[in-house]
Amino acid sequence: MRFVSDGLRYAGVALAASPVAAVVGTPLAGLAFVVLAAGILHFFRDPPRSPPASGVVSPADGRVSVVREEGDRLRVGVFMNVTDVHVNRAPVDGTVREVEHTPGAHRPAFTKDSDRNERVHVRLDAADGETEVTLIAGAFARRIHPWVEAGDELARGERLGHIAFGSRADVLFPPGVEMDDLLVSKGDTVRAGESVLVDQS
Missing domain, CATH: 2.70.70 (Glucose Permease (Domain IIA))
Structure with a gap:
């Protein structure tokens, strides 16, 4: 999985803080920083996308x-x-x-x-x-x-x-x-680089 570089930096800080928190605080506090790092990486994920043929x-x-x-x-x-x-x-x-x-x-x-x-x-x-x-x-x-x-x-x-x-x-x-050219409506779920909004081909 690819990640945005800022996410790697923020996650690294959280991971570095984990052992400190475990020693100064409790093992649970250390675990909380590990979970935080995982959450940051999830937020900054950058998966590949495959655009359709047109649109x-x-x-x-x-x-x-x-x-x-x-x-x-x-x-x-x-x-x-x-x-x-x-x-x-x-x-x-x-x-x-x-x-x-x-x-x-x-x-x-x-x-x-x-x-x-x-x-x-x-x-x-x-x-x-x-x-x-x-x-x-x-x-x-x-x-x-x-x-x-x-x-x-x-x-x-x-x-x-x-x-x-x-x-x-x-x-x-x-x-x-x-408006009649639109293939989506308000409330629809879409994916970057893959979901077609308009196709006039």
Whole structure:
């Protein structure tokens, strides 16, 4: 199993604290740190994914929590809970045109107030037009880690970032994608890099 590097670091700290806690406190305290390390590794896991032959794929594991029209464009948001993989993936093939960080609040990502949360926009020039992936911090997420920069070429389903301890990833489709094109609905469970949101092939 592959893990995000931050997770290995955090888990290492917890494991290092385990024998100290067992000596200074109790064996149970030492065991608690081992369990904590295992939980951290589970949260920061980074399993492989295999994109299907066609279609715009989900940028995140989780539940579809946002489906709305914004002018002539359509937005789909995926809420990641604590048990989901938090590595985010490119929904389409494209070239990264811009990575923009926007400071903001840290409201729960499943609420309407999260529209004002801290976020990172990754704008991709794709064959069908600009597709934007937005990584949104939540109530506990304090660090958004984009792994790409302007000029990078991304394949559909390729890793593009990670949100530490949260929370939502959106796709803003190019003009021309309509509500009737969607293959998912609010409440559906999806997997990053594998679940198809739209397929116009």
